Structures are given as C-alpha cells and as structure tokens.
Amino acid sequence: YLADVTSAQAERICARLVPLAAGWTTGQLAARLLREVQAIDPGYTRRSYEQAVRGRGVHGYLDHTGTAVLTGTGLPADEAAAAAARLEALADQLRSAGYPATLNQTRADLFLRLLDGTLDGLSGPQILATMLALGPLAPADPGPTAATATSPAQHNSGRPEPDHQSPQHRTPQPAEQPASAAPPEPAAPPEPTGESAGGQPPCLGSPRASGTTTAPARFGIEVRVRLSTLLGLDEHPAELPMWGPIPAATARDLVATQHHAEWRIAIVDAQGYLIHGDLTRRRPRQPDTTRADQARHDRPGGIVEIALPESMLTQLPALAAEYPDWARVLSGISSSWTHRERARAALDAHPHRRFARAALRRHVQMRDRHCVGVGCRRRAAATELDHTRDHAHGGRTVTTNSGPCCGRDHMMKHQGGWRLTQPQAGHFMWTSPMGQSYHTRGEPLIPDLPSPLPREPDPGPYGLPMMFEGPILHRPGPPAPPTRPPPSPLPDDPPF
Secondary structure, three states: OOOOOOHHHHHHHHHHHHHHHOOOOHHHHHHHHHHHHHHHOHHHHHHHHHHHHHOOEEEEEEOOOOOEEEEEEOOOHHHHHHHHHHHHHHHHHHHHOOOOOOHHHHHHHHHHHHHOOOOOOOOHHHHHHHHHHHOOOOOOOOOOHHHHHHOHHHHHHHOOOOOEOOHHHOOOOOOOOOOOOOOOOOOOOOOOOOOOOOOOOOOOOOEEEEOOEEEEOOOOOEEEEEHHHHOOOOOOOEEEOOOEEEOHHHHHHHHHOOOOOEEEEEEEOOOOOEEEEEEOOOOOOOOHHHHHHHHHHOOOOOEEEEEEEHHHHHHHHHHHHHOHHHHHHHHHHHHHHHOHHHHHHHHOOOOOOOOOOHHHHHHHHHHHOEOOOOOOOOEHHHOEEEEOOOHHHOOOOOHHHEEEEOHHHHHHHHHOOOEEEEEEOOEEEEEOOOOOEEEEEOOOOOOOOOOOOOOOOOEOOOOOEOOOOOOOOOOOOOOOOOOOOOOOOOOOOOOO
C-alpha cells in the first residue's frame, strides 16, 4: 500500500501506525494502511481509482490443480460489494432450502450459473427452484465430514444455536424431501417492499416494475460515511464494511442511489466512539430532473450510516441554510439529539426479553462495528447478537451484556473453552483455554486520519513537470498463481 506514495507521505503514515501496529492482525493493519493512504492524498486516490476502473477486465486461467480461476479486476467497489452481497444472500437461502453443498461451494455454483446463462431471466424463487433441481456442480466430499458439510443447519461451519438473539437472520428449515421428489414449483416473485431487518431486500432477484418494462433491482449495500464528506466539506474516505475504504466521490454517488436503504445517524464523542445512534426517514432532496432516474436506479435494501462528531451539532442550522437540499436531514439529526435520553432509556427497557428489540440490535451494531471476536472483522450487521453472559444463566438483554458475534467465535465461546466478559459497555475480554486474555473493542466510528499531504508534480528529465502522477498502467495479462496466498477465513466463513 505504501509503494505508490511519496517519501513524505510514507513517513507520516508510518509515524502514525508503527507504534500501534503490534496490537493488530495483518488484516487489521492492511485495512488501516489503505484508509491512511486514501486520506493523505484524496485527489490522487480519486484519479487512481477512476483510472483503474477504466482498465477493468475479467481474466481466467488454470491453476496447478487444473481447475479454473475466474477473476475481475478494476471493478467499482460499490458494484462489486452489491454483487457479492446478492450472491451471499442467494447462497444462504439456497442452503436453507436444502442445497447439498457447503456455503463456499454453493456460492461457486451460483456464480457460474448466473454467468453462463442457466439462470437468465429467473426471479429469486425461480433461481432457488432451478438450482435445487440441477444440484451441485460436483458431489460433496465423501466420508464423515460430508454430513456436516451438506447440512443446512450447519451454516457457517456449524453455527451454535443457543443464545443468539436475531431469529430473523435464521431461515426456518423445510422438511426433508425424498430424493425422488420433484423440485418445488417456482413461485411468482413478490414485489420488493423495502429493507428487511438486516438491510437486505426481502426477495432476491425479483423484477421491479418500471412503466411497461421490468428491470432487476440492484442490491443495496452497507456504507459508512461522514456527514461532512457527504456535504463536500472534506474528502475523507468512506467505508464499505468487510471491503475497506472507498474514495469520497464514490461514496457520495453510492449514497445517492440508496434512498430506500436504512439510514442511520451516529453521533460520536471526541475519540470517535458512539454517543447516540438513531434511524432517520428523512432524505436529501433530489433535483426534479433526476427523479425519474432516481426511481429507476435506486437500490432496495442496504444501510447508510452517517456519522458526525458532537461538536458539529451546533453548526447544523448554518449548514441547513447553506445546503438546502440536506436541510430536512440536518433538522432530523438535531431533533434526534434532543430526544436522546428517551431513546437511550428505551434500549434497556426490556432486560428480561429473550431476544433484543430492533433498537438495541442496531445500537450494538453501530457501537461495536464488527464481531467482538479476537481479530475478527466480520461486519456487525452480518452477525447475530449474543448475550455476553448467557440468557439461560441469568444474563440480561441490555447494552452492557450484548455484542455481535459471528458463528465461529460464538462456537469458540460455547464449545471451544473460551470465556467472554464485558467489563464495560462495548469492551470485551476474552480468556483462552490457556489462560491468556485479549481485550477487544470496536473501532471508532470516525477514525483519526492524517491531514492531506498532496504530492508535488514529478519533474521530468529536463526539469519539466510530468503530465501524469504515477506509473503508466498497462493492460494486465492473466495473473500468475500467488506464491504465498493471503490469509483465508475458515472454510464456511464468507470470503468477502
């Protein structure tokens, strides 16, 4: 990540990160490095991003096993994240319906059949029915692990059942059908009705009417961005959870297409941690000339999280006058802050409930950012809410006893001999079977970033400034297999 920055920029980034890097995993360090690189030179980042997108392509080659690798390069980050989210959600539904393959195998089968034309023109329910009828591209592994790999109940490497608080994320399992049974009859695709609790559209791939023609609805995704960036006051990178930072201009375009998403407001303290979080139904005003395009291209589902520091609240009236299109949103933020004490009391108002209400789940997702497991970066909205002290053992359903936990780390807690406590709200202490302790806490909602340090024009061989600001990008050929593959997640954990 530092190969293409100037010496002065690299020196500043290293001075900021090296003292802290010993406490991070390589994945956490890489995510922070990319964010720092984008923040320190926003103009160059935007131009490099646009140039890479112009050089986008798809490449395929055979690896040493004789199997194929099909990869896209230079893809717009928001479009790639939307495609991956749709593939993941389709695979989850397909396995819940009884598809006899692991999660990653199911994704691969869908990936190929969506591209090779097998599923062209089908709605979400029709895709599921067709995939069940066709079956996997290759049989599951033989032996005792096959039953585990093919069981829909063992989603994400055996997600343990007790103490998860998000039943809406679990699809009821259908009764088993005999092998000779006919595939289910495709159902008529329902119309999208808005976002679901997890920020996903209720029906995947279903057509959406637009006049006399129908077009598939593009998938909404989760994006986190500062209010100041949306207003154009700065060019700080936004974030696609589990993917990484994206340029500010890309984030503004993405937010403009997600008016049907769940919009969250996050007000943070001086260190960047959550003080107050809420939903808002208010959206920025769209110009009349773009309303038709907005209706055609708006994405159902997704999450837009808008963060601002507490110190910015006093500036909202002046900003509303300066940016009238955003006046309703800014007014809604002020109103939410005025009623924050009532909202905060409501979070812990039902401590004896088995399952948390939506407001508590949302608050914990915004506070903790990702799974509370040691080194885990799975986004909180893709995990299930867990009682730190089990509800069956007297644990209460409150902010100080709740945290997002992925299937792998939840299994480590219940079956792997690890112990978990929450000394303060949002601070988690893991103790390993060997007695070692690890403290985890969500990252700041507004991270500390370096001030911009734009690069100087590179002088040419005759002392004249060069007309380009980086290496000439050639069209890439088929990439060679990596000599040392990057760290990979567990077999059934999502790779994206």
